[in-house]
Amino acid sequence: MVNFTILAGGYSSAIVSYLFNSDANALSVLGQNPSGANPSWIALHPTNKSILYATNENTEGAVQSFVVKSDGLLTAALGTVSSGGNGPAFAIPLSTGEVAAMNFGSGNGVFVPTEEEPTAFVSGSPVVTFPATATSHPHMALEVGSEVFVPDLGGDTIWRLVQDGAPGKYKIQGQIDQAAGSGPRHIVVRGDQLYTIHEDDSTLTQQTIPSDPSVHAAPATANFSVVPPDVPAGASMFAAELLLAEASAQAGSNFTQPFLYASNRNLGTQDARGDAIAIYAVEPELTFVKHVFTGLDQIRGMQLSGGSENEFLVAAGVAGSAGTVVMRRTQGGADLEIVATNTDIPTRTSFVWLEQ
Numbered sequence: 610m611v612n613f614t615i616l617a618g619g620y621s622s623a624i625v626s627y628l629f630n631s632d633a634n635a636l637s638v639l640g641q642n643p644s645g646a647n648p649s650w651i652a653l654h655p656t657n658k659s660i661l662y663a664t665n666e667n668t669e670g671a672v673q674s675f676v677v678k679s680d681g682l683l684t685a686a687l688g689t690v691s692s693g694g695n696g697p698a699f700a701i702p703l704s705t706g707e708v709a710a711m712n713f714g715s716g717n718g719v720f721v722p723t724e725e726e727p728t729a730f731v732s733g734s735p736v737v738t739f740p741a742t743a744t745s746h747p748h749m750a751l752e753v754g755s756e757v758f759v760p761d762l763g764g765d766t767i768w769r770l771v772q773d774g775a776p777g778k779y780k781i782q783g784q785i786d787q788a789a790g791s792g793p794r795h796i797v798v799r800g801d802q803l804y805t806i807h808e809d810d811s812t813l814t815q816q817t818i819p820s821d822p823s824v825h826a827a828p829a830t831a832n833f834s835v836v837p838p839d840v841p842a843g844a845s846m847f848a849a850e851l852l853l854a855e856a857s858a859q860a861g862s863n864f865t866q867p868f869l870y871a872s873n874r875n876l877g878t879q880d881a882r883g884d885a886i887a888i889y890a891v892e893p894e895l896t897f898v899k900h901v902f903t904g905l906d907q908i909r910g911m912q913l914s915g916g917s918e919n920e921f922l923v924a925a926g927v928a929g930s931a932g933t934v935v936m937r938r939t940q941g942g943a944d945l946e947i948v949a950t951n952t953d954i955p956t957r958t959s960f961v962w963l964e965q
Contacts, residue, residue, distance in 0.1 A: 614681035623648075624683060626641075642683035651960070652701050657727060660674060672700050672730070692712055694736065697713070698748055699749045701749075701752075702723075703757070706776070716744065717736045722734065735778055747759050747761050748761070748794045760795060767784060767793060769822045816828070844879075848871060851872075853870075857918050864942050865941060867891040875907065883905050886903060886924070888942075906930075911923060925958070935949040
């Protein structure tokens with residue numbers, strides 16, 4: 610029997626702990642861990658997997674730290690620090706010991722250093738403001754070598770940032786422009802290839818990252834709609850999440866090819882099949898494989914199970930009452946099947962996995 614603990618953030622005042630038994634295909638709630646209001650995005654420390662960070666996506670945004678206990682539940686918040694703005698929809702710890710938090714509502718972000726004990730924050734970091742010609746809505750941060758890439762949904766660009774002296778101080782050194790009105794939301798980087806899920810036009814694009822940060826133009830080498838076929842009249846589609854599952858290095862693995870998984874959100878007339886996840890093969894070139902319908906309403910959060918296999922994917926909607934589903938990757942990753950559902954908590958927005 611293999612048990613996984615899954616932690617889930619959402620628009621509430623608690624981070625939920627789930628237990629997934631992969632033999633019994635059972636998903637149950639271990640408990641609800643009190644947090645600050647609206648811990649919409651959660652992320653694990655890159656090396657100490659017992660430390661969890663969470664945003665508080667509020668007008669006066671914040672980031673909190675927790676320790677994951679042996680029973681899969683969390684301690685009370687051990688640290689809380691301002692995100693420097695309004696509506697932090699994303700936070701991620703970096704290899705530098707800083708936690709990057711992006712404020713969707715105020716068009717800025719902050720890089721918060723941590724003390725020797727990573728649950729303790731150092732306050733006072735300068736805020737980075739993104740100079741978009743339209744309203745800036747930074748929605749993610751991704752460490753790429755010595756840079757941090759920030760997709761700006763409102764500014765239709767990917768900002769390229771680097772450290773600028775003291776810990777917590779960053780500057781913009783370049784950008785990778787995106788199609789006007791596309792709304793870049795989340796990204797994946799694989800080598801020198803940039804894959805971007807665009808919220809506003811529901812597309813997945815591929816670009817080669819310019820080696821020179823001062824070069825802003827990077828023509829798309831692939832551009833796919835992620836919208837499933839035959840959506841009902843009145844549907845209103847907005848893409849949300851993008852995940853990469855690399856080929857497994859494990860001998861005898863079924864997962865010998867890399868795949869991308871892109872989620873759709875229907876904010877209009879709901880489809881009886883629920884929202885879909887679009888699957889793309891990455892090699893030898895980006896190729897659409899299929900849509901898998903989930904029964905969920907407005908998929909915003911989904912995450913792979915980690916490890917060399919990434920056998921499972923967990924997902925939930927931000928609306929409705931369909932709860933959380935766990936899906937198994939089948940056909941070498943080219944398909945998904947729902948193996949467990951839990952509706953005790955109607956909605957969730959982000960996940961991390963812990964293997965026991």
